Amino acid sequence: MSEQSAAGADGSGRPSGRLLEVDDLRVEFRTRDGVAKVINGVTYHVDAGETLAVLGESGSGKSVTAQTIMGILDTPPGFVTGGEVRFHGKDMLKQSAEQRRRIRGEGIAMIFQDSLSALNPVFTVGFQIAEQFRIRRGLSRSDAKKRAIEMLDQVKIPNAKGRFSNYPHQFSGGMRQRAMIAMSIALDPEVLIADEPTTALDVTVQAQIMDLLGELQRERQMGMILITHDLGVVADVADRIAVMYAGRIVEEANVYDLYRKPAHPYTLGLLNSIPRMDEKGQELRTIKGLPPNLMNIPPGCAFNPRCPMAQPVCRETVPPLLQLGHGRASACHFAEELVNRD
Amino acid sequence: MGRYLLRRLLQLVPVFIGTTFLIYWLVWSVPGDPFAGKCGDRGCPPNYRAMMTEKYHLDDSIWVQYASYMKNLFQGDFGITFGGREISDIIATSYPNTLKLAVVALAIEAVIGLGAGILTGLRRNGFLDNLVLVSTLFLIALPVFVIGFVLQWVLGVKWGIINPTVSNEMRFSELIVPGFVLGSASMAYIARVARTSIAENRRADYVRTAIAKGLPMRRVVGVHLLRNSLIPVVTLLGTDLGALMGGAIVTEGIFGINGIGRQVLRSIVTKESATVVGIVVVLVVVYLVMNLLVDLLYAALDPRIRYE
């Protein structure tokens, strides 16, 4: 077990060859009711061709991390107070607005949760896709239209040519999310961030969209960050999972390890709260209590008031994210015990 | 769309009849002899009386009067004044002046109001924002005649930059200050609506998407944000033309512009009832048609709106 400093994957801060790294990121929201510490030292990375799932309840900071990576954090109220976001080893937070703009869409692209509000209601879907080819690639109107129709075709929208000139509200939810995906991959990004891409959809459509995303990710060898609160979605698609709680990563592991033997009581609680076929008739197990108030995070481990294993040390010392080997890490004082139990 | 248009046009009919009848009834039912004071001290000669009485059906009920007036109107006959002047002539000479004034006012409104609204909507809570908020409040609160007098006195009398009154040629340069006065309240209103609309839409998801697509800020604001935010502003501007023309009475009075506002005021005082009704009919038609056009424009601007 090697203790790892918060300063970076190899401690020195030089380029590590990773595609995208978030390193000890800190973000707070300054509102008139007080300061909410939304992100408190998040560290994760994603490489080409792999999918990282970021799991957490609403308010855990997973979306805010994604917005910070994209550079679309609402400022105010959101302010980055520390850490780095490195793309190809370069800290994007220190880059000029123009440099960051060029990365958006081509380097890192994003799919939003609610496609109805994320697409501009007064422009056709085709226009909004073709726009990128025209503005970013300098294509002519007709060439851009051709490329946009190709993109709609790639995300398996039937009658792509006819759909080009439809407005967002004329699409069904699933089709609209496909269009959103087409828009995000239009410029061939290296990293794709999908922020709860299926939450707003019907269950049957959810699976189709996840399949499509997985397929596109494999074909294009993109690094994908899949943000979700749904453990079920994660299992099929993700390579690694990072679990977030109160603005920190509390556990990181590959899918298999995490499901088999969680190394953090919070993850354990999440897994236990999934209804299981073999436990029919039993009461659903939930995590007791509420997520912490981010303006007043409890001292020590943020999870301690809800943790069935909490000890006095949990109320005093913030547990660091410790490497446990096999690329897994946990921020629990009792991670060893959890992993070593049978 | 066609059916919607038809329905709207049918709706206009009762409103048109109602408004014009209301005015007709009010001006013709002015107590007293309609011929009093019209022909000097000796009173009007009987044949003149008989002629005008027949012309306006003064012996019949108000309904008959109104119906025959409307019948003539649709044949292009606005009637004549008691002095024997064609009312259509009066309208034809004064109407273009008011229209000119209203268009200048509208242009000033659009340029200044929109400019201020867009600037402050994008940068809220700065010095400029507060300045615009306070000054628009003033413009909304001040009665037109106060603004008109102050500007006329300061610019025209004290500093002598402008002519206190507008000449008969109605040069564009002379109309800038009166246009500003006439459009001042609407201008402030437009600035405020634009500001709120932009500030609300600025945080909209689709703006965020546009930024995430890596579009330059110029395009995000100029295409995605503005197109959405300006829909309510454009409709406001559209309905305003009719309101400006009807509201020009005070401005025309202050700056001595020979428009329909002044004509109508003069006609009311001299009890030229037919002239009043004729001018009001024209104003109401402009107002109703502009409203209809704006409704249709709405559908063109916002594809989510479908008229059934």
Add this chain to the structure above:
Amino acid sequence: MSDPSTASIVSTPPATMPTEAGSGAPTNAGLPESAKQQKPRGLLGDAWLDLRRKPLFWISAAFILLFIVMAAFPALFTSGDAVNGALERSRVEPSSSAWFGYDVQGRDVYSRVIYGARASIVVALVSTILTLLFGGAMGIIAGYRGGWVDAVLSRVADIFFGLPFVLGSIVILTTFNGSGTDNGEWTIMGLVILSLSVLSWPVVMRLMRSSVLATKEADYIVAARALGAGTGRIILKHLLPNCLAPLLVYGTIMVGSFIGAEATLSFLGIGLKSPVVSWGIMISEAQNYIRVSPFLLFFPSAFLVTAVLSFVMLGEAVREALDPKLR
């Protein structure tokens, strides 16, 4: 969608814009739920907290109070005579003995300005109340009954709305208050009030109607109806409280604009008339002397503008406090 209303300051686009959910609500995606729920307060409590911190609110409220006291007890402010003057003092400039000087007929401008508050404020307040009551009632009936009642009432409102405001009141006032008539002071006031209200109620009706339409189908109203609550009870207990806030804001601003409208009518010579004292009359009388004695124009205008601004600013402050989106 026949009402993109120009006249109202209050009904910002949402009232007339039949858009879908899409454009609205800035998402606070990042802001954690728990942070927002910290202190549970109602909308009104929130608004009050917001208002209390605004100097603009306190300033305008203080001015309004001052004007109302002035209207009710003018003798508190001046012992001068507002109606009778001495011609030898005609247009004497302001001095330490008469702060605001004397007008053409040698009347004390200061006393006149003080006494002028009464007519302006009474006319504006009564017209506002009448407009709110009548327009509000029509709006509730149209919105709640729907169908042909709504259609008829809406067309009637359109008729009055289609009349240009100044033109309409000029016609009404000359008909009933023309040069040949000699109405008493109170009759003239009543006529001015009536003409202001008659031309303004459609705006209130539309405001109320859309607000009723928006809440009518809300689940809790449907539930109340399902539980057997009568129409009267639903309107009184459920609909009214919900629509009251925008109505109050609009009413406050309307008082301000009616003060201005009354002055405009008096200025045109068809509203209140001497011997009634009002700011509009004073401005109207002063306009002929604008070149030689501008102070005659200045003082009544200053009072008029301050009064109008106070009401408009108060309404604005309340509106901003009530609208969470503007925070």
